[in-house]
Amino acid sequence: MTIQTYIYLIIAVIVALLASLFLYHYKSKSAFKHNALFAILRFCTIFLILILLINPKIKNTTVYNEKPNLLVVADNSNSLDFLKQKETIVSLVEAYNNNSRLKKKFNIINYQFSDQLTTSDTLNFKSKQTNISKALEELNRIYKSTVAPTVLITDGNQTIGNDYEFSAKAYNNSIYPIIVGDTTVYDDLSIKTLNVNKYAYLKNKFPVELILMYQGEASVQQTLSISNNGSIVFSKTIDFSKENNSQVLNIELPTSRVGVQTYVASISTLDNEKNTVNNTKNFAIEVVDESTKVAIVSTLMHPDLGVLKKSIETNKQRQAKILEPKELKNQINDFQLVILYQPNSLFKDLYSDLIANAVHTWTITGTKTDWGFLNKQNAYFNFEPTMQTEDYQPELNTGFNAFIIPDLDFEDYPPLQSTFGTTKFNNAYQTLLYKTVNGIKTKESLFATLEDGSQRHAFLFGENIWKWRAQSFLNQQNFMAFDEFIGKTIQYIASKQRKERLSLDYLSFYDGTEAQILKAQVFNKNYEFTANQEVLITLKNTETNETKTLPLVLNNNYYSVNLSQLSAGDYTFTVNVPQENLSRSGAFKILDYNIETQFSSANFTKLNIIAQEKNTKVVTASSIEENISVLLNDKRYLPIQKSQTTTEELINWYYLLFIIILLIAVEWFIRKYKGLI
Incomplete structure (x- = not known):
């Protein structure tokens, strides 16, 4: 006082x-x-x-004493089941949690990881991906400024993500690797990587890239073959040795019929090979007979143009070409969709051709847009500009139902820039994204779509969409989410199909490493999305005739079901909405491939590099008492007296x-x- x-x-x-x-x-x-x-x-x-x-x-x-944290991080991927180490991992986690001396000295926190990091200590070893790098990066963000020695229990095998050796170097706390699994190095021959596009055109050739790895001392000669429906379409004999232990093959295979074509790539096994699962890989490709051509029209040089072209062409069914307005005049009928980037008076003749040919369009505006010209030529909206520019943050309209929106954190994306003003639409439209200015949500559309008879149009009132693609990579270490968003937009605008009251979004085949999700949207008779429906899917395995019925779960503006529990095979399905008497059917294929079974032993070398970097030691499951003793005797891990x-x-x-x-x-x-x- x-x-x-x-x-x-x-x-x-x-x-x-x-x-x-x-x-x-x-x-x-x-x-x-x-x-x-x-x-x-x-x-x-x-x-x-x-x-x-x-x-x-x-x-x-x-005044109180704060104990340091001890992180017990266990590998929960399917490779531990394949290497028969499930019981070992569970017993190791229990050994650390039940040690009374450790509990007295540390605040023990349990984590598990596969493709994601979670705090649960209940292990099921069902995940088909391992990302050690991501687990270390997330833990480093959480415990960056605290003392938190980390016990990493794993076989050291990673299937996705950055090299975890570099993530470990940036880790602010000590890492104590506990290796599980057989560390003996066996002779092994494997198809390490197989890269192939998902789509190819009929009567054309598609590329296949294979990376073959050999682990052994002797020189061997093995045969690689690729078969389709039991018929060998490619075969080659390859030599391996201790020095020449990898081969990269680039192959082109022909397409002869439309639809999903399944292939099997296999390399003959060694006489004493322990793991033969990694000698074979299944892959598939969907052969299509037509493609969507998109014209990106602009008189400006802007990074948005390259990003749009790149995103559109990630789907091999689509081609994009950057043109000036005058270049499109004589070839407008070659394109199913025209993207008009920041139109100005040089677009005058092009607008006449677009109207005459009833072409689908996507208009993107920005700070260089000629609004006087655009308001005169465009019949769908009128924009009243000011002399100022503004940064508009996107906010998703969860009631949007023109097409199923991929899961993107739009609110975390950088703002788009455009002229400040108000927009008045002359036709019925739907807003996909609203404009948010300085944290205040407006009723103005940032991204809108509309239908005019058989034509479809989209309007994006902002430039610098290239920043969104960059942010997508920062969030997920790939461009897939953003590219899928652009793909869904292109698919909707370019499509001539009549809108259905029950729409589905799924792939023709799933390769076993990606999320196996089927999505659906249900609309009432006024084509308004309804969020109170019971949606069911009935699946049938065409080989075993086994059927099962699953519910679809509501998720924002669509229903979804995870199909990852299904075994490999061909499936037919029917999605039903009993209350509305709606149903749609389809088919897909799940390939027999589990990347977690590609390893024959634990990766001691990589874990040992981490241990040396952190001045610790790799120990096996049978010698964890050594690690526990180190933790108990280390003077760096003492309680800190704090006052509040x-x-x-x-x-x-x-x-x-x-x-x-x-x-x-x-x-x-x-x-x-x-x-x-």
Whole structure:
């Protein structure tokens, strides 16, 4: 408390004393033996009331010991099941959690990882991907400024993500690798990587890239073959040795019929090879007979143009070409969609051709757009510009239903730049993204779509969409989410299909390493998305005739079901909406491939590099007592004494009010009992 507060308290004592003496000594004429008690009670009452009015602040300091964290991070991927190490990992986690000395010294926190990092310590070893790098990066963000030695229990085999050796170098805490699995190096021949596009054109050739790896001392000669429906379409004999232990093959295979074509790439096994699962890889390609051609028209040089072309062409069914307005005039009918980037007066003749040929368009505006020209040529909206530019943050409209939107964190994306103003649409439209300015959501559309008879149009009121693709990579270490968003937009605008009340979004085949998700949207008779429907999918394996029915779960503006629990094979399905009497059918294929079974032993070399970098030691499951002893004896991991000071106002002490009421009540009852009232 301050000196001023102490002065106020002294004054309160004097005031309370004088007031009580005035009431029960000077003014009262009753017996003194009663007055003394009453004066004391009244003094206490007045003094406590004055204390509440002064409201002094009291500081409380609490001293406590904070134990360092011990992170027990266990590998939960399917490779541990394949290497028969499930029980070993579970027992290791229990050994650290049940050690009384460790619990006394550390705050033990359990994590598990596969493709994602979670805090649960319940292991199931079903995940088909391992990303050690991502687990270390996320833990480093959480415990960057705290002492948190990390016990990493894994086989050291990673299937996706950055090289975890570099993530470990940037890790701020010590890492103690516990290796599980056989560390013996066996002779092994494997198809390490197989790269192929998902789509190819009929009567054309598609490229296949294979990376073959050999692990052994002797020189061997093995045969690589690729077959389609049991017929060998490619075969080659390849030599390997200790020095020549890898081969990169680039092959072109022909396409002869439309649809999903499944292939098997295999390399003959060694005589003493332990793991033969990684000698074979299944892959598929969808052969199509037509493609979508997109013209990107602009008179400017801007990074958005290259990003749009790149994103569009990630789907091999689509081709994109950057043109100037005059170049498109004689070939407009060659394109199913025209993207008009920041139109100006040079687009005048092109707009006439677009109207005459009823072409689907996507208009993207920005700071270089000629709004006077665009308002005159465009019949769908009118924009009233100002002389200022503005940065518009996107905010998703969850009620948008023109097409299924990929899961993107639009609110975290960089703002787009455009001229400040208001937009008035002349036709019925749907807003996909709203404009947000300085955190305030407006009713203005940043991204909108509309349909005019058989034509479809989209409008993006902002430039610098290239930043969104860059942000997508920062968030997920790839461009897939953004490219899928652009792909869905192109597919919707360029499509001539009539809108269905039940629309589906799924792939013709799943390769076993990606998310196997089927999505659906249900609309009422006014084509408004309905979020209260029961949506069911009935699946049938065409080989075993086994059927199962699963519900689709509502997720923002679509329903979805995860099909990852299905075994490999060909499936037909029917999605039903019983309340609306709607149904749609389709088919897909799940390839038989599990990347987690490609490893024949634990990766001691990589884990040992991490241990050396962190001045620790790799230990096996049978010698974890050595690691526990190191943790217990390391002087860096001692409790830290901390103090916490809190300031509390006396007016918040509610029991003082109770005491005041009690004092008044006691005085009243005594006076009443003595007959003084």
